[in-house]
Amino acid sequence: MLTDTEATETAILDNLPIIRNNIILMVARKSTDELATLGGKAKLQEEIHTEVERIIVGNSDGGVMDIERVFFTKFLMQ
Numbered sequence: 001m002l003t004d005t006e007a008t009e010t011a012i013l014d015n016l017p018i019i020r021n022n023i024i025l026m027v028a029r030k031s032t033d034e035l036a037t038l039g040g041k042a043k044l045q046e047e048i049h050t051e052v053e054r055i056i057v058g059n060s061d062g063g064v065m066d067i068e069r070v071f072f073t074k075f076l077m078q
Contacts, residue, residue: 001052002068011056011065018059022051032077045070 003009012019026047027035034040049070056065 001049001070003066004068005066007060008056008065008067011060012052012067015055015059018055019052022055023048026051035075035077041072041075045072 001012003012027044030040030044035044049067052070053065053067056067
């Protein structure tokens with residue numbers, strides 16, 4: 001995830017177990033056909049972005065949370 005604010009980075013790190021759990025569950029609901037296309041991967045990035053912002057905003061003290069982009073560093077399908 002790309003952010004340019006320290007508060008957002010801290011919020012991500014503080015909520016990492018919840019974020020990882022929700023991303024795993026999100027990916028588990030996807031079919032290989034959905035994730036096989038570039039469009040499917042782009043949609044997943046958007047969904048992850050939305051979910052992570054929802055988590056960190058919901059668990060923060062009201063500060064502005066801004067995630068610029070979500071990147072895949074590994075993408076393995078079996």
